Amino acid sequence: MNNNPVLQISDLYVAYGSILALHGVCMEVHKGELVSICGVNGAGKSTVLKAIAGVLKPRSGSIRFKGKEVAGYKPEQLHKMGMALVPEGREIFPSLTVEENLRIGAYGRRLDKSFAADLEDLFNLFPILKERYHQAGGLLSGGEQQMLAIARGLISKPDLLMLDEPSLGLSPALVDQIFELIIELKSRNITILLVEQNAQRALAIADRAYLFANGRVEYSGQPQELMGNVDITSVYLGHNGGDV
Amino acid sequence: MNAEILFEFVINVLSMGSLYALISLGLVFVFGICQLVNYAYGEYITVSGYVLYFLGVFTNLPWPVVFLLGILAGVAIGFFSELVAFRPFRERSLDALLVTSFAVSIILQRLFQLGISPRSKAVPVPAFFNLNIQLFGVITPLRNLLIIGTTIVLLTVLVLIMKYTTLGIAMRGASENFVTARLMGVPANLMISAAFIISGLLAGVVAIFWSARTGSVEPMMGGTPLLIGFIAVVIGGMHSLPGSVLGGYVYAFISNVLSLTLPSSLLSFRDAFMFAIVIAFLVLKPEGLLRGNYQEERVG
Amino acid sequence: MNLSKELSTRQESARHAAAKDYTEYFSFSRKSSTVVILIAILVVIGYFIWWLNIPFIEDIFTAGTITLIMALGFQLFMGNSGVLNWSYVGYVGIGAFASAIFSMTPSFKAMQIPTMYPFLVNLHLPFPVALVAGAMVAMIVAALVAWPLMRLSDAVGAITQFALLIVINVLLSQWSQITNGPRTFTLGGTRLTSLWVALGVAVLVIIIVYYFKESSLGLKLRATRDDRYAARSSGINFVAVRYYAYVVSAFIGGLAGGLYSHYILSITAASFYMGELFMILSMLVIGGSMSVSGAFFGTLFVTLMRQFLRQAENFLTRSGFEASGSTEIVVAVLMIIFLVWQADGITGGEELTWEKIKRRLPNGKKSREKVSKNVKQEEKA
Numbered sequence: 001m002n003n004n005p006v007l008q009i010s011d012l013y014v015a016y017g018s019i020l021a022l023h024g025v026c027m028e029v030h031k032g033e034l035v036s037i038c039g040v041n042g043a044g045k046s047t048v049l050k051a052i053a054g055v056l057k058p059r060s061g062s063i064r065f066k067g068k069e070v071a072g073y074k075p076e077q078l079h080k081m082g083m084a085l086v087p088e089g090r091e092i093f094p095s096l097t098v099e100e101n102l103r104i105g106a107y108g109r110r111l112d113k114s115f116a117a118d119l120e121d122l123f124n125l126f127p128i129l130k131e132r133y134h135q136a137g138g139l140l141s142g143g144e145q146q147m148l149a150i151a152r153g154l155i156s157k158p159d160l161l162m163l164d165e166p167s168l169g170l171s172p173a174l175v176d177q178i179f180e181l182i183i184e185l186k187s188r189n190i191t192i193l194l195v196e197q198n199a200q201r202a203l204a205i206a207d208r209a210y211l212f213a214n215g216r217v218e219y220s221g222q223p224q225e226l227m228g229n230v231d232i233t234s235v236y237l238g239h240n241g242g243d244v
Numbered sequence: 245m246n247a248e249i250l251f252e253f254v255i256n257v258l259s260m261g262s263l264y265a266l267i268s269l270g271l272v273f274v275f276g277i278c279q280l281v282n283y284a285y286g287e288y289i290t291v292s293g294y295v296l297y298f299l300g301v302f303t304n305l306p307w308p309v310v311f312l313l314g315i316l317a318g319v320a321i322g323f324f325s326e327l328v329a330f331r332p333f334r335e336r337s338l339d340a341l342l343v344t345s346f347a348v349s350i351i352l353q354r355l356f357q358l359g360i361s362p363r364s365k366a367v368p369v370p371a372f373f374n375l376n377i378q379l380f381g382v383i384t385p386l387r388n389l390l391i392i393g394t395t396i397v398l399l400t401v402l403v404l405i406m407k408y409t410t411l412g413i414a415m416r417g418a419s420e421n422f423v424t425a426r427l428m429g430v431p432a433n434l435m436i437s438a439a440f441i442i443s444g445l446l447a448g449v450v451a452i453f454w455s456a457r458t459g460s461v462e463p464m465m466g467g468t469p470l471l472i473g474f475i476a477v478v479i480g481g482m483h484s485l486p487g488s489v490l491g492g493y494v495y496a497f498i499s500n501v502l503s504l505t506l507p508s509s510l511l512s513f514r515d516a517f518m519f520a521i522v523i524a525f526l527v528l529k530p531e532g533l534l535r536g537n538y539q540e541e542r543v544g
Numbered sequence: 545m546n547l548s549k550e551l552s553t554r555q556e557s558a559r560h561a562a563a564k565d566y567t568e569y570f571s572f573s574r575k576s577s578t579v580v581i582l583i584a585i586l587v588v589i590g591y592f593i594w595w596l597n598i599p600f601i602e603d604i605f606t607a608g609t610i611t612l613i614m615a616l617g618f619q620l621f622m623g624n625s626g627v628l629n630w631s632y633v634g635y636v637g638i639g640a641f642a643s644a645i646f647s648m649t650p651s652f653k654a655m656q657i658p659t660m661y662p663f664l665v666n667l668h669l670p671f672p673v674a675l676v677a678g679a680m681v682a683m684i685v686a687a688l689v690a691w692p693l694m695r696l697s698d699a700v701g702a703i704t705q706f707a708l709l710i711v712i713n714v715l716l717s718q719w720s721q722i723t724n725g726p727r728t729f730t731l732g733g734t735r736l737t738s739l740w741v742a743l744g745v746a747v748l749v750i751i752i753v754y755y756f757k758e759s760s761l762g763l764k765l766r767a768t769r770d771d772r773y774a775a776r777s778s779g780i781n782f783v784a785v786r787y788y789a790y791v792v793s794a795f796i797g798g799l800a801g802g803l804y805s806h807y808i809l810s811i812t813a814a815s816f817y818m819g820e821l822f823m824i825l826s827m828l829v830i831g832g833s834m835s836v837s838g839a840f841f842g843t844l845f846v847t848l849m850r851q852f853l854r855q856a857e858n859f860l861t862r863s864g865f866e867a868s869g870s871t872e873i874v875v876a877v878l879m880i881i882f883l884v885w886q887a888d889g890i891t892g893g894e895e896l897t898w899e900k901i902k903r904r905l906p907n908g909k910k911s912r913e914k915v916s917k918n919v920k921q922e923e924k925a
Contacts, residue, residue: 093420104413107428339626342699343879516710
């Protein structure tokens with residue numbers, strides 16, 4: 001791990017109107033790491049991703065991405081700099097075909113040979129997308145939509161891939177598939193920031209973890225420690241650390 | 245004889261409908277991207293109309309150049325009105341945007357009255373526009389056929405842009421989910437500017453045929469096309485580009501049928517009937533004939 | 545948030561009542577002070593202008609007061625529900641024509657509007673009755689058409705209301721058996737809306753609009769404005785509360801229309817269209833649409849500004865510059881500026897109360913101390 005983190009957040013405050021959702025969050029993500037953020041509903045997990053991606057404007061604090069201060073940047077600028085957020089609930093464009101969804105994901109990229117090669121590579125990861133290439137996104141099943149959403153994030157070759165609840169609303173078999181996929185992405189040395197309610201699963205594959213509660217980082221460190229600590233798991237993650 | 249009446253009816257519906265389709269398409273492009281019902285759209289047409297008038301009266305430029313400059317004027321007013329008046333409200337409420345577009349519309353109308361004249365001005369029209377053509381026994385001015393042809397060409401170009409260019413695909417994505425499109429790197433300002441530019445371009449084309457039909461321009465001339473656009477958009481569906489085109493033709497059809505069937509004593513109430521139909525549509529079928537994939541917030 | 549503030553103030557006042565803190569009632573800091581202040585301002589200005597006895601200024605005041613009634617009725621629905629109500633000026637028009645038809649003498653009607661339905665020609669009511677009857681007509685029309693429209697919000701709602709305005713306008717301008725069609729409708733006779741009549745109605749309407757806002761119906765309506773879904777889940781039928789407010793608003797609009805037609809004495813359907821709508825909309829936006837004080841001061845401000853600009857316009861036109869219409873441009877630009885930088889208007893969407901005035905007074909320190917004392921007492925209680 002080198003000294004320059006891909007993402008470094010310090011003392012971040014974010015508010016919805018007058019209600020403060022994040023109280024001075026500090027965290028960092030290094031190159032090639034898989035960092036997981038856990039916590040119960042309303043702990044501020046999605047909020048921190050939205051703030052990083054520029055959807056929410058921070059009230060104060062600093063967000064450094066690849067060494068540059070980016071707090072207050074627009075989402076499209078951050079995407080151009082190499083960030084990709086796969087939003088909660090997938091949010092694919094329903095009337096656009098799989099191809100068109102991917103082309104929006106590749107916005108700003110030239111449609112040249114390297115693009116074609118990346119696309120071919122994505123099809124190896126997600127063979128189903130090749131089959132459904134000309135179908136409207138809204139006609140895909142939930143699992144397929146999640147694949148499309150992740151593929152749409154990957155096609156821009158991000159330096160930081162953020163996944164917001166990728167297993168939400170999927171059947172257990174599909175959840176397995178998604179986590180296998182995340183492990184595969186990690187083995188390709190992609191830097192990933194993963195938000196999950198399914199803490200047990202997320203912690204099992206993470207390099208490091210942050211535990212959020214009430215808009216604060218309650219704990220950060222090795223996932224094994226976190227899982228081993230009965231107090232923390234029972235207080236912050238429910239009795240057995242989420243459903244298994 | 246009967247076939248001729250039918251054919252005349254068809255030509256009327258198609259030529260009026262083409263014009264109306266372009267009007268409503270111009271409204272829907274903006275509505276789709278920023279959910280703004282743009283009351284100032286009628287004034288884009290007026291701006292183009294006045295440019296046509298000035299160039300036609302005071303210069304000897306050839307017609308294609310005059311038309312091109314007229315269309316460019318529409319593009320310019322669309323682009324700049326968004327930049328100056330609408331951009332500061334992006335993050336605010338939709339109602340603020342709506343009220344602003346209403347204010348912009350009033351400002352432009354008063355500026356025309358003040359700077360040009362409150363009275364209408366005759367617009368020179370190229371002679372071939374009014375050339376009478378006999379087609380299957382029906383005599384119709386050439387401009388009626390020109391508008392149909394122009395609409396076909398414009399729609400084809402727009403379809404190609406929206407379907408195959410990155411900009412077009414991004415615009416369709418942005419109209420379904422603006423935030424997610426931005427997360428994918430689609431620039432918000434570019435999308436909105438593009439929508440207003442296309443809207444202004446359509447207004448410019450509409451201005452050519454509208455002023456040719458009425459033969460004049462005046463400060464309030466944008467009112468009628470705006471209302472027609474509203475009706476067509478509501479009938480066709482506010483979230484669907486093909487729907488708005490369809491709405492234009494359906495409106496022309498209904499309006500022609502009403503003209504033929506309403507007794508003359510009720511003819512002056514035609515607009516009231518049209519708008520009553522609009523209200524009924526909005527109450528019973530708020531999504532229009534063709535619904536887009538945008539989820540309209542509606543509580544019932 | 546507004547709602548929760550509101551509820552907490554209510555609880556607070558209940559607590560005060562329980563503590564028998566009578567000073568609170570007499571100290572004028574309760575909400576009724578707003579009504580008293582607004583009425584006082586209006587009556588003082590009205591009395592002063594009547595005492596001046598300059599017809600030109602009296603006319604400006606009377607017309608301004610009628611506009612105030614119009615703006616208040618507009619605020620009653622739009623301000624509390626948050627729904628843009630473009631159709632409102634249509635009801636003003638209905639009230640204007642209806643009350644005029646009721647109050648005109650049959651012989652004059654027969655002469656002026658030969659196409660009129662005979663049963664309307666023979667109708668004749670004294671002015672006050674005609675005024676209320678005209679407003680009732682506007683209200684009944686609203687009551688008949690509004691129910692299905694109240695479900696719609698946002699863009700669909702705006703277009704629907706706009707379409708309704710156009711339908712009303714076409715009917716008013718084409719129905720020659722009632723309104724003389726597109727021609728000017730002349731009332732004849734003397735001006736029945738005097739300064740005092742307009743002032744009296746305005747005082748009544750201020751009271752109605754203010755206490756409507758404070759009533760439980762008004763509170764529910766404001767709750768639907770702040771969050772439609774939350775309000776619905778607390779058992780508020782938002783279609784119904786919107787409907788009642790819309791109908792009351794149409795009544796006040798009709799009243800203003802009747803006063804207007806008996807003031808100006810010749811009307812056309814075009815007097816109740818985009819121009820009027822723009823005027824009262826600008827008043828509400830500049831004053832602050834969420835409060836009665838906003839409608840009041842918005843009307844005051846815009847009326848004064850328009851008069852000033854009109855004079856400047858006339859002066860320019862006399863000096864050879866074509867300037868007619870520039871008033872609207874200035875008002876429209878000002879409205880946009882307000883929307884960008886001060887979206888809640890000059891009042892900030894709040895009511896003017898005695899407390900706020902006291903705080904601004906030169907010896908405001910004292911009263912501020914009093915306030916903090918009150919707060920301390922509350923904390924003890």
